[in-house]
Amino acid sequence: MHTNPPSDVGNAATFIAEIYGQDVFNMETMRNYLPRPVYKKLLATIRKDEKLDPDIANEVAQAMMTWALEKGASHYTHWFQPLNGSTAEKHDSFVDVDPEGNLELKFSGKSLVQGEPDASSFPSGGLRATFEARGYTAWDPTSPAFIKRTENGATLCIPTAFCSYKGQALDKKTPLLRSMTAVTRQAKRLLSCFGGPDNIHVSADLGAEQEYFLVDKQLYALRPDLMMCGRTLFGNVPPKHQQMEDHYFGSIKDRVLEFMVDVDEALWKLGIPAKTRHNEVAPGQFEIAPIFESQNLAVDHNMLVMEVLRKTANKHDMVCLLHEKPFSGMNGSGKHNNWSLSAPGYGSLLNPGSSPQENAIFLTLLCATIKAVDEHADLLRASVAKSGNEHRLGAHEAPPAIISIFLGDLLDEIIEQIEKGGTKKARTQKTINIGVDTLPMFPLDASDRNRTSPFAFTGNKFEFRAVGSSQTCAWPMTVLNTIVAESLDEICTILEPVKDKPEEFHATLNKLLQNIIKKHKRILFSGDGYGEAWVEEAERRNLPNIPGTIEALAALETPKAKALFEKYKVVSPVELHARHEIQTEIFHKEINIEAETALLMVETLYIPAVTEQLTQLTTAIAQMKASGIKAGMKATTDRANQIGTLLDILPGQVRELRRAVDEADTRAIQTGMDNLRSTIDMLESLTDADLWPVPTYAELLFL
Structure with a gap:
């Protein structure tokens, strides 16, 4: 639990300053523990993308171990992100013995830079055979090491990439790092076209909003579906849930607020800049x-956020649900990925700025993004394809499965003017003639928000809203970086030959952006993404509408996708194929686990409970007949008949679902589960509360 900070503001500020980053081997700690020449070389690797000097590895490892031991850590681990979407770690102690058998504590540069866990038991999508067990973890110095604590100890965690013996990426981090290199390299070219320095550092940035549910731990333990699947497979929404719109941004209950306070403190200690916490739309739903x-x-950091949420909830006798759709009939959870590129002296490159040069850079990147999203909407959709997200996307609570871009009224108007040649005036009375006249200052809230859009411009960034709450952000960002890199590459290739000829440059740029808008404006949509009218309009625009996971993942197998990722050295064709295989397999396994859990619950919980209810009713009917009581006989008999009719339906539905599972027919499994749910949920409303075998939605949702 947290250590309460002093109540007055001044001391609270001191408290936060003292704990922030205390468990991170960050820049300040490095400066204090490393010799200055070593620190400067490591800093160049972290901030300037320079290769790591192997000669400093031993000194960095020694300093890291000294710091970790002082923090109470007895072990270290290479912390990595395999293709199962989670994190992994193998712990080694600092303990060693000298030739005389005496204890010594050691951590070498070799141990820091590279580790060797068994790769055979992680998903590889065919990249590794079972007997090919060797895998390597490689230190990522751009993400600082940190201390992970338990009540009885601590471990030094070193963020690493994970690859096979042949160098193929077996993780989420490696392609992300490659994609960041690809997009920032092309962004540097763009800035150079506009007179920027050739050696400028461009950063690919992200802010990940995390939604989640909290339920009571004791009630959670009584729901096999929550325990096995992360979501409820059965259950009716209570009479009051989110329809009064009183939970969103509402007053946070004390029990939840205490949990949030502990979460913030744990994250701040890890140097994670947790900023916002609030109630979300559905009861029991929250966001950080x-x-x-x-x-x-x-x-x-987001992977750590999810871990901290789960661990802290457990300490408060709650369970954190990160599934995209834990409860049917109410809002699910997403993870909005706020994406941008930035550079020193420019800030966000998606901030329009106030000078002609800044305006032109902004509009060029904006058009490049429009082009990228339109040309590769299928890949963006595939990047968020998973079983949990199927229940959420397009469910009148989240962006539809149709990828589109929302810009807002002002930018829509500017885009329209560029398409027409930039001759008219915007509402701001400024002529849009790129690179010559000034695009007016573009305030962060110049347009309304559109929560129905999967890809929305929000002031100085794009918000990719379709990412699922349980997903790692790595692959969606890898895809987005790569498609924008391609778009910028093509634009820069046209602009570079004329970049030293101002008049020709501006004419070329105007024509280029005009052509991009004409060709790709179909992806722009500012209306209601939830409505059927948009589905029909998207079909007229020939935009892909891919609601199913398997269908969406097929985009990874196209020649276009393979050529794209190979050209920018993000993933090779074989690595891309592996990701398709893994995600497909995970989908089928998750569906199968859900089906088996549903069958187990129906056969061992629901049918016995409903049978007991029917037994009680028939016994009551018999007693009423014997005593000659007629009042209430019809109502009791009708209820018994309703229950009996539904109970008779269940064996056939169970057989159908079992057959679908045995035949591995995914769509039949989903249909069978829907049918079972419909019957069980009707029985829930007819069964006495004290006989119902699992906690209901009403019990789970209102902490």
Whole structure:
């Protein structure tokens, strides 16, 4: 539990300053523990993308171990993100013995830089055979090491990439780092076209908003579906849930607020800039959001956020549900990925700025993103394809499965003017002639928000809203970085030959952006993404509408996708194929686990409970007949008949679902589960509360 900070503001500020980053081997700690020449070399690797000098590895390892031991850590681990979407770690102690058998504590540069866990038991999608067990973890110095604590000890965690013996990426981090290199390299070219320095550092940034549910731990333990699947497979919404719109941003209950306070403290100690906490739309649903960071660090931090949420909830006798749709009939949970590129002296490159040069850079990147999303909407959709997200996308609570871009009224108007040649005036009375006249200052809230859009411009960034709450951000960001890199590459290739000829450059740029808008404006949509009218309009625009996971993942197998990722050295065709195989397999396994859990619950919980209810009713009917009581006889008999009719339906539905499972027919499994749910949920409303075998939605949702 947390250590309460002093109540007055001044001391609270001191408290936060003292704990922030205390368990992170960050820049300040490095400066204190490393010799200055070593620190400067490591800093160049972290901030300037320079290769790590192997000669400093031993000194860095020694300093890291000294710091970790002082923090109470007895072990270290290479912390990585395999293709199962989670994190992994193998712990080694610092303990060693000298030739005389005496204890010594050792941590070498070799142990820091590279580890060797068994790769055979992680999903590889065919990249590794079972007997090919060797895998390597490689230190990622751009993401700082940190201390992970338990009540009885601590472990030094070193963020690493994970690859096979042949160098193929077996993790989420490696392709992300490659994609960041690809997009920032092309962004540097773009800035150079506009007179920027050739050696400028460009950062690919991310802010990941995390939604989640909290339920009572004791009630959770009584729901096999929550324990096995992370979501309820059965259950009716209570009479009051989110329809009064009183939970969103409402007053946070004390029990939840105490949990949130502990979460913030744990995250701050890990150097994670947790910023926002609030109630979300559905009862029992909440959100936490951090400040923008470099994508690699933001992804690592989000993985830690999910872990901290789960661990802290457990300490408060609650369970954190990260599934995209824990409860049917109410809002599910997403993870909004706020994406941008930034550079020193420019800030966010998606901030329009106030000078002609800044305006032109902004509009060029904006058009590049429009082009990228339109050309590769299928890949963006595939990047968020998973079984949990199927229940959420397009369910009148989240972005539809149709990928589109929302810009807002002002930018829509500017885009329209560029398409027409930039001759008219915007509402701001400024002529849009790129690179010559000034695009007016574009306030962060110049347009309304559109929560129905999967990809929305929100002031100085794009918000990719379709990412699922349980997903790692790594792959969606890898895809987005790569498609924008391609778009910028093509634009820069046209602009570079004329970049030193101002008049020709501006004419070329105007024509280029005009052509991009004409060709790709179909992806722009500012209306209601939930409505059927948009589905029909999207079909007229020939935009892909891919609601199913398996169908969406097929985009990874196209020649276009393979060529794209190979060209920018993000993933090879064989690595891309492996990801398709793994995600497909995970989908089928998750569906199968859900089906087996549903069958287990129906056969061992629901049928016995409903049978007992029917027995009680028939016994009551018999007693009423014997005593000659007629009042209430019809109502009791009708209820018994309703229950009996539904009970008779269940064996056939169980057989159908079992057959679908045995035949591995995924769509039949989903249909069978829907049919079972419909019957069980009707029985829930007819069965006495004290006989119903699992906690209901009403019990689970209102902490």
